[in-house]
Amino acid sequence: MFWTPELARYLEDAPWPATKEELLDYANRTGAPQQVLDNLMELEDSDVLYEGIEDIWPEYEGPADFFNEDDEEENSDMFA
Numbered sequence: 119m120f121w122t123p124e125l126a127r128y129l130e131d132a133p134w135p136a137t138k139e140e141l142l143d144y145a146n147r148t149g150a151p152q153q154v155l156d157n158l159m160e161l162e163d164s165d166v167l168y169e170g171i172e173d174i175w176p177e178y179e180g181p182a183d184f185f186n187e188d189d190e191e192e193n194s195d196m197f198a
Contacts, residue, residue: 119160120153121175128154135167141174 128150132141138161145154161174171178 119157119175121157121178123178125151125154125157126171126175126178129171132171134171135169137165137167138163141168 128145128148129141132144136144138158141161142155142158145158157174161168168174
């Protein structure tokens with residue numbers, strides 16, 4: 119299974135919690151790339167409910183933040 123933040127993005131709005139079949143259905147309906155479908159197919163065949171993408175990709179850190187709080191404070195000072 120090979121995940122990247124770009125691939126994980128296709129599942130951020132999935133109807134969590136979800137089973138493997140529900141995730142596959144969602145990915146198909148939303149036009150996710152084949153790599154996302156292949157990754158989901160590698161999940162165990164069971165009725166396990168996955169609570170979030172972290173359950174299928176533990177290293178996932180969420181959507182990337184382009185600014186951190188320090189940057190936002192510096193930018194707001196520039197416009198004051």
